[in-house]
Amino acid sequence: MxxxxxxxxxxxxxxxxxxxxxxxxxxxxxxxxxxxxxxxxxxxxxxxxxxxxxxxxxxxxxxxxxxxxxxxxxxxxxxxxxxxxxxxxxxxxxxxxxxxxxxxxxxxxxxxxxxxxxxxxAPTDRSTSTIRVFGRLRLDQTRRELLDYDGAEIPLTNAEYRLLDYFLRHPGRIIQRTELLTELGNDLSQYMDRTIDVLILRLRRKIEAVPSKPIHLQTRRGQGYLFVVETSA
Known part of the structure; x- marks a missing residue:
């Protein structure tokens, strides 16, 4: 290293x-x-x-x-x-x-x-993993992996993983930017507000079929962000 x-x-x-x-x-x-x-x-x-x-x-x-x-x-x-x-x-x-x-x-x-x-x-046992499913994707919270529908891993940075994990633990609730910065911890809490914008953009590119028209990670203008787990076809 x-x-x-x-x-x-x-x-x-x-x-x-x-x-x-x-x-x-x-x-x-x-x-x-x-x-x-x-x-x-x-x-x-x-x-x-x-x-x-x-x-x-x-x-x-x-x-x-x-x-x-x-x-x-x-x-x-x-x-x-x-x-x-x-x-x-x-x-x-x-x-x-x-x-x-x-x-x-x-x-x-x-x-x-x-x-x-x-x-x-690499962890050796996936059978005991905690899995959260949304759309055609699933987040393995034990192995800290985002997997697509055929089991292939979608790489996440540490900040991206922590953001997605937090959204999946609080689905259906509008979450303010300040709350997200606090959740990301001391290493990121000193950043300017644009940090969240950058992370949201990068995360949408990985979890949304059309990032410019998100169905899971939605913006509520002037309020914050809302994560939708179940979506209509």
Whole structure:
């Protein structure tokens, strides 16, 4: 697992944390060091500081996403709201705000790897999963997977999953944006309102047949959002 951060103390701390939890860390000081690994680096995930000295962590993330296809988790500071929103739009799998809780970081990394299909992270028993069905899709809340009608997984980022899970636990109720931001937790609660717009747009692209005419995730103008589980044919 690559740790790309220009702060040597943070690199050392995160590398030690990953090593203690069964990962093989690869600490790197900048994007050039990561790109020097070649087009198919032997890493399962890239943990990238948003504010790399002398370069933009988002630019590196976009390049990794477009050419390598490995999961990406961004480390961000509290003053980077706009960059976080841009990062959501470019497809980062998750964010952690510094300073972060070590246990939460490990849990988030494992969740991202599992959603990316890493064999070591896959749960072994689906028979005990809690499933919520809507339309032709179903959300496995035990495995944290969104599945289509033929059982294929529809990849979700951590924020997308948490948003969909919350809607499915509160169907038929208008939910305000502030409530959604609170539910998403401290790592996202400092974002500007546009964060919810971005997440709603991305989620609709994954769960709606026609995202511009949603039947499940509906907007109630001036009030919030309403999730409809049962729909007419």
């Amino acid at each position: 690559a740790i790309i951060d220009d702060d040597p103390d943070l690199r050392r701390t995160v590398a030690d944390l990953l090593g203690e939890n069964g990962f093989t860390p690869l600490p790197l000081a900048d994007g050039a060091s990561f790109l020097a690994l070649g087009p198919r680096p032997a890493v399962d995930l890239a943990l990238i500081d948003l504010r790399l000295r002398g370069e933009n962590g988002l630019t590196l993330a976009i390049r990794i996403r477009e050419t390598m296809g490995i999961p990406i988790v961004m480390l961000t500071g509290r003053g980077d709201e706009m960059d976080k929103i841009i990062g959501l739009e470019t497809g980062a799998d998750d964010y952690m705000m510094k300073p972060f809780n070590p246990r939460e970081l490990i849990a988030r990394l494992r969740a991202v790897l599992r959603r990316a299909g890493h064999p070591a992270m």
